[in-house]
Amino acid sequence: MAERQEQTAPDAVMTRIGQVVMLHHAGDREEARHRFLDLWAEIGEDGDPLHRCTLAHYMADTHDDPSDELAWDLRALTAAEELTDDRLAEHESTLAVRALYPSLHLNLAADYVKLDRSDAARTHLRRARGAAESLADDSYGDGVRAAISRLELRLGEDGSSGTGGWGPPRQRP
Numbered sequence: 001m002a003e004r005q006e007q008t009a010p011d012a013v014m015t016r017i018g019q020v021v022m023l024h025h026a027g028d029r030e031e032a033r034h035r036f037l038d039l040w041a042e043i044g045e046d047g048d049p050l051h052r053c054t055l056a057h058y059m060a061d062t063h064d065d066p067s068d069e070l071a072w073d074l075r076a077l078t079a080a081e082e083l084t085d086d087r088l089a090e091h092e093s094t095l096a097v098r099a100l101y102p103s104l105h106l107n108l109a110a111d112y113v114k115l116d117r118s119d120a121a122r123t124h125l126r127r128a129r130g131a132a133e134s135l136a137d138d139s140y141g142d143g144v145r146a147a148i149s150r151l152e153l154r155l156g157e158d159g160s161s162g163t164g165g166w167g168p169p170r171q172r173p
Helices: 002-008 012-025 029-043 049-060 066-082 085-090 101-114 118-134 139-155
Strands: none
Touching (some): 012 049, 049 101, 066 101, 101 139, 118 139
């Protein structure tokens, strides 16, 4: 019984990360960055991979310098590679590890575009597209797929790496 309560208890660190995300979305980017850094110091480089992945993923968005953004997105990917589906199941979300990868690779592709490193951007964009098969047909999945398609257009990729496009079906005359 105690074990079951422990599994359904809210994760205080994830709650705190969520609060900082709300602060960031409300427009206080600088304060959000400082609070994320404080949380990162608490979690540590060897802390819970879910906490590190989530925090680094959002921390990247608080940076103006593309090199800093890339560094945080790389930290998020590294932490995601340490995650297990069991660890994610302990969290309130039903997210699977594989569903994190499209967004993580998409962010890295966008970082590399900002740094004018188009080959690295294309590599991560292809990884994002390949991983997108794991996304659900919901608003989150649709948003990530649309962002992948937009970046493909920007980079001149046709997105036809064997999976076909995600646009609306063509009407026949």
